[in-house]
Amino acid sequence: xxxxxxxxxxxxxxxxxxxxxxxxxxxxxxxxxxxxxxxxxxxxxxxxxxxxxxxxxxxxxxxxxxxxxxxxxxxxxxxxxxxxxxxxxxxxxxxxxxxxxxxxxxxxxxxxxxxxxxxxxxxxxxxxxxxxxxxxxxxxxxxxxxxxxxxxxxxxxxxxxxxxxxxxxxxxxxxxxxxxxxxxxxxxxxxxxxxxxxxxxxxxxxxxxxxxxxxxxxxxxxxxxxxxxxxxxxxxxxxxxxxxxxxxxxxxxxxxxxxxxxxxxxxxxxxxxxxxxxxxxxxxxxxxxxxxxxxxxxxxxxxxxxxxxxxxxxxxxxxxxxxxxxxxxxxxxxxxxxxxxxxxxxxxxxxxxxxxxxxxxxxxxxxxxxxxxxxxxxxxxxxxxxxxxxxxxxxxxxxxxxxxxxxxxxxxx
Ligand code: HEM
Numbered sequence: 572x573x574x575x576x577x578x579x580x581x582x583x584x585x586x587x588x589x590x591x592x593x594x595x596x597x598x599x600x601x602x603x604x605x606x607x608x609x610x611x612x613x614x615x616x617x618x619x620x621x622x623x624x625x626x627x628x629x630x631x632x633x634x635x636x637x638x639x640x641x642x643x644x645x646x647x648x649x650x651x652x653x654x655x656x657x658x659x660x661x662x663x664x665x666x667x668x669x670x671x672x673x674x675x676x677x678x679x680x681x682x683x684x685x686x687x688x689x690x691x692x693x694x695x696x697x698x699x700x701x702x703x704x705x706x707x708x709x710x711x712x713x714x715x716x717x718x719x720x721x722x723x724x725x726x727x728x729x730x731x732x733x734x735x736x737x738x739x740x741x742x743x744x745x746x747x748x749x750x751x752x753x754x755x756x757x758x759x760x761x762x763x764x765x766x767x768x769x770x771x772x773x774x775x776x777x778x779x780x781x782x783x784x785x786x787x788x789x790x791x792x793x794x795x796x797x798x799x800x801x802x803x804x805x806x807x808x809x810x811x812x813x814x815x816x817x818x819x820x821x822x823x824x825x826x827x828x829x830x831x832x833x834x835x836x837x838x839x840x841x842x843x844x845x846x847x848x849x850x851x852x853x854x855x856x857x858x859x860x861x862x863x864x865x866x867x868x869x870x871x872x873x874x875x876x877x878x879x880x881x882x883x884x885x886x887x888x889x890x891x892x893x894x895x896x897x898x899x900x901x902x903x904x905x906x907x908x909x910x911x912x913x914x915x916x917x918x919x920x921x922x923x924x925x926x927x928x929x930x931x932x933x934x935x936x937x938x939x940x941x942x943x944x945x946x947x948x949x950x951x952x953x954x955x956x957x958x959x960x961x962x963x964x965x966x967x968x969x970x971x972x973x974x975x976x977x978x979x980x981x982x983x984x
Pocket of ligand 1: 668
């Protein structure tokens with residue numbers, strides 16, 4: 572039967588139901604076992620703990636991401652109004668392209684793409700390489716945790732420079748973005764909410780100041796390029812949109828890339844033959860690119876994205892009504908045996924195929940070219956400079972589902 576249009580979502584009786592707490596420590600360390608169960612149980616399965624139908628089939632995930640009848644924003648009459656005290660956070664989110672669909676999304680995305688040019692991105696390669704060398708020069712003697720000493724700095728400093736912000740702002744950016752990203756955890760505490768609201772206010776005030784400076788004297792940076800659109804009445808961005816865009820770029824550009832780099836290194840360091848393969852790949856651009864793609868397929872940092880159903884439709888073999896939601900298990904799709912031979916093996920030699928770590932369709936990650944370049948350079952420099960890198964303790968994932976990244980990555984060199 573078709574579930575009711577209004578009211579809380581109930582499990583359609585025909586869907587197989589699975590239970591799995593996203594806080595269960597075994598799940599946090601090895602979520603792929605659950606994704607296998609989901610995939611085997613059906614094309615769409617009801618995940619009881621989220622109260623959500625989900626899919627881990629690659630073709631269903633890809634189809635949903637590309638289907639305009641599904642969107643990130645709730646259709647009119649659905650969705651919840653956030654609590655008033657969270658307004659500073661949600662006001663910023665309201666103008667973010669990631670939370671919009673259709674023409675408002677297309678307008679924002681097109682303007683950002685015009686400013687986020689491949690020329691501007693390619694020009695960053697030598698800077699990223701120099702930064703990686705500086706970070707390695709500054710590593711403590713003997714050993715360290717590579718997340719705070721290496722992985723964390725690369726995306727934060729680079730996106731700050733791209734926007735035109737001074738390197739010295741990076742620690743504040745890291746702090747604010749970490750606090751704001753906390754809002755997307757499976758279960759968040761009141762402390763997480765308070766920190767996210769405080770960070771939204773501070774971050775917003777800081778960026779408004781930066782925008783005021785650039786209005787007076789524009790520079791050759793992304794923030795100035797976005798501000799330059801303000802005069803175009805039809806397609807230009809408003810101050811609120813520029814603010815949300817800058818924050819989206821800083822937040823999206825930071826945490827996911829740090830975790831991708833950490834997860835990739837953990838895989839490579841766990842198996843000596845993979846570390847040896849990585850050393851060979853470091854001097855060879857196509858092999859290095861393939862290594863990074865396999866790392867993103869095998870252990871991506873963002874596991875679950877939701878979509879709202881905007882008009883009645885079928886997903887898998889299930890009828891969905893307008894106002895319902897579906898969870899897309901990107902990381903589960905990346906291990907689908909219908910697409911990937913021996914999917915649970917990390918194999919940098921496997922023939923390249925599109926994976927879902929960056930999503931697909933209208934919201935396909937706008938930062939993918941930058942993220943790929945950062946990962947390739949950061950891995951290459953690390954492998955070349957520290958060939959004897961070894962783990963000093965088994966890396967463990969943090970309890971932040973649907974984010975999937977390490978707590979620490981302790982090594983000696
Ligand atoms: C969107 C993943 C790095 C900017 C997305 C989406 C995914 C993703 C899965 C789509 C979400 C959805 O469909 O609901 C990643 C991963 C990264 C990464 C795995 C690192 C390896 C970056 C970087 C930037 C960035 C470095 C910017 C500098 C964005 C933006 C969107 C987005 C702006 C929204 C696009 C839109 O709504 O049209 N990312 N991302 N990302 N990402 Fe990334």
